[in-house]
Amino acid sequence: MGTSIRESKMMLKAREIADEHPELKVTVFHPAFIYYDQYIAVWPNMRQNMLIATAAMFVVSLLLIPHPVCSLWVTFSIVSICVGVIGYMAWWGVNLDTISMINIIMCIGFCVDFSAHITYAYVSAEGDTGNERMRNALHALGYPIAQGALSTILGIISLAFSASYIFRAFFKTMFLVIFFGAFHGLFIIPVLLSLMGPKSIKQRSSSVSPVPELQDQSL
Numbered sequence: 619m620g621t622s623i624r625e626s627k628m629m630l631k632a633r634e635i636a637d638e639h640p641e642l643k644v645t646v647f648h649p650a651f652i653y654y655d656q657y658i659a660v661w662p663n664m665r666q667n668m669l670i671a672t673a674a675m676f677v678v679s680l681l682l683i684p685h686p687v688c689s690l691w692v693t694f695s696i697v698s699i700c701v702g703v704i705g706y707m708a709w710w711g712v713n714l715d716t717i718s719m720i721n722i723i724m725c726i727g728f729c730v731d732f733s734a735h736i737t738y739a740y741v742s743a744e745g746d747t748g749n750e751r752m753r754n755a756l757h758a759l760g761y762p763i764a765q766g767a768l769s770t771i772l773g774i775i776s777l778a779f780s781a782s783y784i785f786r787a788f789f790k791t792m793f794l795v796i797f798f799g800a801f802h803g804l805f806i807i808p809v810l811l812s813l814m815g816p817k818s819i820k821q822r823s824s825s826v827s828p829v830p831e832l833q834d835q836s837l
Contacts, residue, residue, distance in 0.1 A: 629654045656716060664719045671726045672696050679734060685816045688737045695733035695802045696726060703794040710794075712787050721788055725795035728770075732763055732803025740811050752812040760804060767800035 632646045675696055679689035703722060704714075712718050739759045745751035770792070777789035 623657070625650070626654045626657045630658070660714055660716060660719055664714070664722065667719075667723050668700060668726070671723055672700075675726065675730050679730075683734065683738050683741065685741050687814075687816045688741055688811075691807060691810055691815075692730065692733045692737055695799075695807055696730055698806070699729040699795065699798045699802055700726065702798045703791065706794050707791065710790050712790050717784055717787050718791060721791035722795075725791060728792070729795050729799040729802075732767070732799040733807050735759055735763065736803050736807055737811065740808075740815060748812040748815045752808050752815070756804070756808060763800060763803050767796050770796050 629646070629648075629651055636642075636644045636646045672693060676689055676693045679692045680686060683689055683692065700722065703725070707714070707718060736755055736759055739755035740751055743751040743754040743758070745754055774789050774792055777785040778793075780786055780789075
């Protein structure tokens with residue numbers, strides 16, 4: 619168990635003991651309790667903010683991507699990326715604090731780009747089968763997505779050598795988001811869409827039978 623968790627539990631236990639004896643009029647205080655309260659509040663607040671941000675991204679995807687199934691895949695990608703980032707943060711030595719919480723919530727906007735772009739390209743691509751449409755979508759956007767991910771990592775790589783924990787935590791969080799986002803955009807989402815993706819816009823429009831024209835009938 620981490621030191622911050624033990625300290626937070628100690629603070630809560632001390633407050634609980636003080637509340638059980640109101641006749642003593644005891645107030646539990648220590649200057650470090652400000653940070654312990656932060657440890658307690660970070661995880662619930664981060665879950666709430668991530669749910670709100672993910673729901674907002676889902677609504678935006680519904681408005682901009684012309685198929686609701688694709689919006690669900692984009693939302694699934696966001697959730698999967700966030701889970702991977704949080705898991706590897708612990709492995710990489712990044713604590714779950716206010717700094718990392720802000721970075722994760724901010725990075726939701728970065729991770730949605732890869733999946734949303736490739737999904738929209740898939741729906742708009744030409745092709746009779748899902749594999750053919752995904753091949754055309756990757757041909758159009760695969761290289762730009764890889765370029766964007768690589769250029770972003772190169773742009774922030776200098777922060778990895780900073781002496782400040784804030785900058786190092788930002789680099790690690792951003793690196794994980796870009797890595798997992800590009801991986802989902804280039805591998806996970808293409809496989810899912812090629813297997814269970816919807817029809818393209820042109821296929822849906824061509825499948826609608828035209829309305830027969832009314833012929834003039836003279837009396």
